[in-house]
Amino acid sequence: MTLETIDYRANDAASKFVTSLRETGFGVLSNHPINQQLVEDIYREWQAFFNSEEKRNYLFKPETQDGFFPAEISETAKGHSVKDIKEYFHVYPWGRIPDSLRDNILTYYEAANRLAAELLDWVEQHSPAEVKQHFSIALPKMIENSQKTLLRVLHYPPMSGDEEMGAIRAAAHEDINLLTVLPAANEPGLQVQLKDGTWIDVPSDFGNLIINIGDMLQEASNGYFPSTSHRVINPEGLDKGKSRISLPLFLHPNPQVKLSDKYTADSYLMERLRELGVI
Numbered sequence: 001m002t003l004e005t006i007d008y009r010a011n012d013a014a015s016k017f018v019t020s021l022r023e024t025g026f027g028v029l030s031n032h033p034i035n036q037q038l039v040e041d042i043y044r045e046w047q048a049f050f051n052s053e054e055k056r057n058y059l060f061k062p063e064t065q066d067g068f069f070p071a072e073i074s075e076t077a078k079g080h081s082v083k084d085i086k087e088y089f090h091v092y093p094w095g096r097i098p099d100s101l102r103d104n105i106l107t108y109y110e111a112a113n114r115l116a117a118e119l120l121d122w123v124e125q126h127s128p129a130e131v132k133q134h135f136s137i138a139l140p141k142m143i144e145n146s147q148k149t150l151l152r153v154l155h156y157p158p159m160s161g162d163e164e165m166g167a168i169r170a171a172a173h174e175d176i177n178l179l180t181v182l183p184a185a186n187e188p189g190l191q192v193q194l195k196d197g198t199w200i201d202v203p204s205d206f207g208n209l210i211i212n213i214g215d216m217l218q219e220a221s222n223g224y225f226p227s228t229s230h231r232v233i234n235p236e237g238l239d240k241g242k243s244r245i246s247l248p249l250f251l252h253p254n255p256q257v258k259l260s261d262k263y264t265a266d267s268y269l270m271e272r273l274r275e276l277g278v279i
């Protein structure tokens with residue numbers, strides 16, 4: 001099985017997209033409104049930033065979680081013992097951002113959020129009534145003006161040869177948030193796990209937009225929309241010498257939004273961050 005790429009401008013785009021999310025946890029869009037030149041500019045200028053020592057001036061603050069997370073303290077996925085091979089920067093509009101990178105990244109943040117609201121509306125419109133009734137408010141409303149939505153600029157450095165045994169760029173995990181929106185990275189490697197356990201490549205043609213379900217949408221839909229495991233595998237051969245940059249936007253509802261009888265967005269997030277040991 002492969003993941004089908006869906007033309008955002010096709011008449012049946014919404015229903016095809018939601019069917020793909022329901023079946024695989026992922027949807028891949030071509031012909032979408034995110035400006036590809038902007039994405040390319042961001043990849044280029046953030047690559048230069050990660051190559052410079054300036055990044056150390058933006059070391060993340062544990063209380064606010066904005067800023068630069070170096071490889072030494074980078075994430076260990078839930079259930080794994082080896083750190084991922086990556087470093088990243090957490091962008092929030094209220095957080096610290098290097099001046100020279102601010103305009104482009106905030107333009108992208110806004111454009112991706114606007115599209116995300118439309119895609120959440122597609123999900124809502126194509127949810128069966130018995131699923132829809134679980135949503136405490138309309139899905140696009142959940143993220144409206146949210147200060148919690150996080151744009152992560154990820155840098156996977158070239159392989160040096162002395163990586164820890166068993167380490168990969170991003171070990172298998174599920175995202176915590178409602179939906180994740182990410183432009184295809186500048187190098188392949190992203191894979192999703194199907195129901196039968198096999199791993200398939202997410203079509204990474206440059207210009208595609210990849211959307212995946214996170215645990216919060218799974219919780220809010222009472223399991224109807226599956227949050228599926230995904231990972232980023234290490235490059236082989238000549239590609240070992242190449243960096244990879246990616247740009248996931250993690251859509252987080254406003255903290256007081258009720259996800260289910262059991263959780264608000266805030267109580268859900270806190271429980272997960274406690275499990276991860278980061279708070």
Ligand SMILES: O=C(O)CCC(=O)C(=O)O
Binds near residue numbers: 182185230231232248
């Ligand atoms: O780099 C990628 O393509 C995906 C990253 C990812 O899954 C994550 O950061 O949660």
Ligand SMILES: [Fe+2]
Binds near residue numbers: 173174175230
């Ligand atoms: Fe992820």
